[in-house]
Amino acid sequence: MVKRWASVCRRGTSCPAPLHPDHFFHSHPHSHSIQHMSNTPLAIGIDMGGTSVKYGVVRGHEVLYTGEPIITADFPGPKALIAEFVRCIKAVQVDFPTVEAVGVGVPGFVDVQRGLVYELTNVRGWKNVALRNELTQATGLPCFAENDANAMCFAEFMHGAGKGARNLIAVTLGTGVGGGLVLDGRLYRGSTFGAGEIGQMSIDYRGKPFVHGNPGALESYAGIGPMSQRAAALYKKAKVKV
Structure with a gap:
C-alpha cells in the first residue's frame, strides 16, 4: 500500500491515504510510550539527500509513519522537488490532520534564520532557494530548514548516542x-x-x-x-x- 501511495504521489495525481495513525497506537511494540506522548505535537520530517529523500511523521522521538523514498534525480531542479514535497505533505495530512509543523534537513549550507538554502553540492540547481517560505506558503504549516548533518547531530544529542553529553x-x-x-x-x-x-x-x-x-x-x-x-x-x- 505504501509503495502504491508513493508511486502515485510521484506522478502528481491525488495520493491514496497512507496507514491510519490508529494502526500505530494498537500495533506498535512501544504503544504505551506513544500513548503517553499523545499530547506531544505531530510533525513531518523530511531528510533530503543527494540520492533520495526520506520523509515521515514523528511525535517526539517516536516515528509514526515513513513514506516510500523519493528518488532525488527524478525531480530535476528545486521547483519540481519542492512541488513533490508539497504533494506528499498534503497526502500525509489526510490521515495525520493534526500535524503542526514540517522540518527539512538538506545536504548543504542553510541560513536557518531565513530558511534559505544557499547551495547544495550534490544536488544540481539548488542555489539561494527560499525553501522555508515556499513550503509554508504551499502547505500553510510552519516549516524549518536545517543542514541535514546538524539535524542528525542534534537528534543524537537529544535522543540517541550523544544523550547526556555536553x-x-x-x-x-x-x-x-x-x-x-x-x-x-x-x-x-x-x-x-x-x-x-x-x-x-x-x-x-x-x-x-x-x-x-x-x-x-x-x-x-x-x-x-x-x-x-x-x-x-x-x-x-x-x-x-x-
Whole structure:
C-alpha cells in the first residue's frame, strides 16, 4: 500500500491515504510510550539527500509513519522537488490532520534564520532557494530548514548516542560527507552556517580538484560515488566479477 501511495504521489495525481495513525497506537511494540506522548505535537520530517529523500511523521522521538523514498534525480531542479514535497505533505495530512509543523534537513549550507538554502553540492540547481517560505506558503504549516548533518547531530544529542553529553561531533556518510557539532550543550553552526561541514575539506593537496575546485576533498574519497568507482576499478584490475 505504501509503495502504491508513493508511486502515485510521484506522478502528481491525488495520493491514496497512507496507514491510519490508529494502526500505530494498537500495533506498535512501544504503544504505551506513544500513548503517553499523545499530547506531544505531530510533525513531518523530511531528510533530503543527494540520492533520495526520506520523509515521515514523528511525535517526539517516536516515528509514526515513513513514506516510500523519493528518488532525488527524478525531480530535476528545486521547483519540481519542492512541488513533490508539497504533494506528499498534503497526502500525509489526510490521515495525520493534526500535524503542526514540517522540518527539512538538506545536504548543504542553510541560513536557518531565513530558511534559505544557499547551495547544495550534490544536488544540481539548488542555489539561494527560499525553501522555508515556499513550503509554508504551499502547505500553510510552519516549516524549518536545517543542514541535514546538524539535524542528525542534534537528534543524537537529544535522543540517541550523544544523550547526556555536553560536546558532540557527528559525521554523516552518504552521497556526500557531512558533519555537525554540539559544543557546551548547544548546536554550533558558525557565523556563516558552515561549521562542521567537513566534506569539502582538503585531505590531500596533491589530489584532484573536486566540484568546488579544492584539491583532494574528503568527499571525493569518502562519498558513495567515488568509493563505488574506486571499488569497481579495483575489482576490474583484479579481474573479479561482481
